[in-house]
Amino acid sequence: MSEDRVIGTGLNVICAAERSEGVVRYLKKPSDVINLVRDGDIGNTVVLARAGTVTFVGPVLSRKPAGIITIEGAPQSHLGILAREFGVRAVMSIELADSAVERKGPDGVTSEAYVDYAAGELDGKRVVLDCSDADRGVILAAD
């Protein structure tokens, strides 16, 4: 297992010595959230969502996924606060290693192209979240 290959890094939400592992599942629409709650293996899933808003991933958050990755957002957000209270590891505002797409579009905000690229790169991959550093969370390839 080549755990040392860094896929990306981001802002760490909860400092934890133990790593967590799971398969990334990209939740794009509310129906994706509902499907995961209904029939998904949440405990072995690392949820990937675009934003740091708490209500979008809320139903999943309380069911303790292996982790959460967001493309935007910060640990000071309410999603960050609730992830800490539920004890769920989370890495936010990720930057992918060797990204082929610029994060910001001409209007200065995260572009749809970057969101699609990040989702495409991570969805379905088995990853390990290393949240041992207080500020920086690391996403590693698990296989």
Add this chain to the structure above:
Amino acid sequence: MQTTIAAEYLKRYRPEDDGVRFMPGLEFNLAGLPPLPDGILGDKVLRQNLRTALFKGPLTESTILAPQHSIDELNDIMQYFPWNFWDQLVLRATEGVSGLIPRQEYELLSFANAWLRWPEFMLDMQHRVGGLEGVVELGRRGRVPGSKINMLHIWCLGICSLLGRGVFLILGQEKPSEHVAELNTAMKFWEALAYGHRADGYLLGSQDRYTQRNLDEQWATRLVGSVDSLDNGASDFRSLMAAAELLAFYVHFDCRLGMMDLGPYILDNGNPVIVRNAFLREEVYPWAEPCDGLPYAMTFVLEIDAERAAIEELRCIDIGTLMTKPYDYVSGIVKGSVWVRDEWNSEPRQVSVGEARTLWYEQISDASLRIFNIFARTPRRHLIEQGAFVYCVGMIYPFLRELGIYDEIRDEYRLWDFDERVSRVYYELDRNQFARVTVPTKLFDPKDSAFALVPEGAGLWRSKYAYV
């Protein structure tokens, strides 16, 4: 060494201390002001650059009861409030686009409606309670746990009025010299509520080192004295609190109106105690039906081990959220208690953590999922309109309810309705990314500010009777 760390955040309450920067390097820029950092230092620098005494120190009731502000005072508000707003946005950071609720869109619509409609409701309430003195008293009534007459709602009545003015300024449908009378009405009402509620002479927590000690002494003593060691139940306590907070966000359409953190109340051992309110039920919101049977509000009292969490600074910001540096205070929660308010006006009562979990945890989690499902099935336009009402009705509703006039105002003024001009704003929301890019950009653009000052010489009587 450990003792030094524990004492660190207490230094922030010394008058000479400038606080720590939560976002180093970021500055707020507004025309006519020097660049302002976040936090205690930002407040200090800003106060030195204002025109009047309004934000310079504790106010007395005679200032509050003056019937209207001068143009200079209005312009001080027009500069202090935006900094206070920015200062809190910096802490929240950009959450990004929600996949569930179009929040930026509904916020804009609500600001516009608030600006055109609230002044009339405010004048009505002010008249019924016998003037601004009665409004001060109305603010005082919220100094109990589990009350929505709280700093967040009061703050919203002020800032959302200014933001609504800003929306019309950006759209070019209003000039800074117009609607001065309505601006004065809204700011006097906000100011009187804040003065009564805080009871320390300040209008905003950022003026007083981010404290929200807005409970009557008797309640503060009871709540602070109720915390007990969590021992092995810390995880249960935290997850119950998280579930309640999450539901509060669903009930209030992904915004913070369902939350209010108070404090810090500082113990003899140096630890801070935070009183966290989560509002779980609101009958006026149709989507909140799954919450029937839950307490109206749950209040969590948290003692945080400042040493363990190595807290350098602790801010209870005006939008009802505790922020710390470093940001993980959750791991430092060592004691706690749970209180509930069964109805909005019933006596708060303490329950054990175990009892609260047994009685409500499952229903709270279930209600969150059910409301999520309702939102997931709701068309976008309906989400925007309903969300807008959570702001422009929900923010003023607790005051109407307290005075027993909600039904009357709802029917007489068609409270749950948009002004026709606001309905037209709906169609602007998506054009050229107006809601998501244009307004957020222009809000803090020093050259093109949505918080344009009222021009010198503008009449305090000036309204805007015709849209021509």
